[in-house]
Amino acid sequence: MEHRITPDPQRSRATAEVVARASYGRLVAWLAARGAGIAAAEDALADAFVKALERWPIDGPPDNPEAWLLTAARRKLIDANRHSQVRHGAMDDILRSIDERDSAPAAALPDERLRLMYICAHPAIDPSIRTPLMLQTVLGLDARTIAGAFLTSPSTMGQRLVRAKRKIAEARIVFADPDPEDLAERTEAVLDAIYAAFGAHFDDAQRQGAGLAEEALFLARLVARLTPKTAEAHGLVALIAFIHARDAARSPSAAYIPFDSQDTTLWRVDLISEAELSLATAAQLATHGRYQLEAAIQSAHVARRLYGADTRRHVVMLYDRLLTIAPSVAAIIARAAAINAAGEPEQALISLDAIDPQRVDRHQPYWATRAAIAARLNLPCAVDCYQRAIGLSDDASVRSFLAERQNDVTA
Amino acid sequence: MQYILFLYGDEEAFHDKPHAEQERIVGEHMAFSQALSESGAMVSGNPLGRPSAGRIVRQRGGSQLVENGPFSDAKEQLGGYYIIEASDLDEALDWAAKCPAASDGAVEVRPIWSIE
Incomplete structure (x- = not known):
């Protein structure tokens, strides 16, 4: 050597x-x-x-x-x-x-990460641990980061990962390509793992996970290439590319810049073009899925900023569809924000009120969204909502941003 | 289970900051304590006097020795605490991450043993 x-x-x-x-x-x-x-x-x-x-x-x-x-x-x-x-x-x-x-040089190593991901999505592995397992074995994330992405404790996550690996060893699950009929099912689990990996990067206030976003995009492209008939694979490429394209514009300095105030010249045109192309490819396959819809929402937002198209009603409609196929508290909150942006803050507040308060007790996005809606309606409770959102933020730049909005309300 | 959050920060740097900046930081702490209270996690919490106002007492051989603060040359000094109720260490760490002191100083989390 x-x-x-x-x-x-x-x-x-x-x-x-x-x-x-x-x-x-x-x-x-x-x-x-x-x-x-x-x-x-x-x-x-x-x-x-x-x-x-x-x-x-x-x-x-x-x-x-x-x-x-x-x-x-x-x-x-x-x-x-x-x-x-x-x-x-x-x-x-x-x-x-x-x-x-x-003797094979490193450059000639075949990329077998995808096959490793399919193993982790083997039917013998408990569905709830497949994604964390992929994150650890394929992307090298530690149990704490994975636990953060899945809202569970690091110790519990660590134990579950060890058990899953033991199961793979005991069941002698072979490292081979899955049958074509299993592929579609396993691809879904693989896509979830990739998106979770990207989400883990997104939560990282220190931005140390920047390499992970590229990795997630890389893997999503790989799945899309391997299974070109899977609409959701293209949808995921589009979704990740849209979000990642704005990375430099999100916080060019130490301050947090919300979407509507971002400098669009800092957006990566190559990624946005790739995202639009992937979304079009997915649409031609004529099957709808969560990632496609979320990518379509991104596309509508981007079109409004780049071409001045008024897409705000479209965004609400896309969230309606998203909630029918993949209901979640996060989507209800995002839909309420979209309704507010479309000029109907009263309706937005009603849809937020429909959420069980116990579920959003400590949920920062809920309070930030509620504050913005209340501010628009000139409700005095806006101040308290901003206060709650500030207290629940773990990012100093987000706290400063919310404190400024709070000042605007009291001024 | 109760946990105590020790807040470490650069006291000097804080006092050198412009008034508006100090107010902003105090405001963030108020928001954090309110979030703790409204989530039912708050037990108590207070800022401490400056390290130079501290005294250390030792009783040795019948005589009392009192030493004036500060007691450490470290840049980051203990400046306040919160006692919180959390179901486990992870939940306590989650709160610690939201504490403003975690962003520009450090927060130490320790479980409190209840002796009953």
């Missing part, structure tokens, strides 16, 4: 971190695809990362970090197999096949 001459510990650590983020899922998938099993692949890879953090600061980062990690992980797998009392006959073959592929 070639090494650079001058070791630089900080650089080595940074390299390890970049590789860990960018390649984790691909390396796990590569090892698992050769029959090592997900849990064993993860263990071996974790061990390889530990070794990398020991060696790279001394030797300098290798020219091909992925290949280095694969070699280290493969050795660990051989050791683990040697020490294991339980041998299944296939193990020797598997290790041999890994050996044969060892």
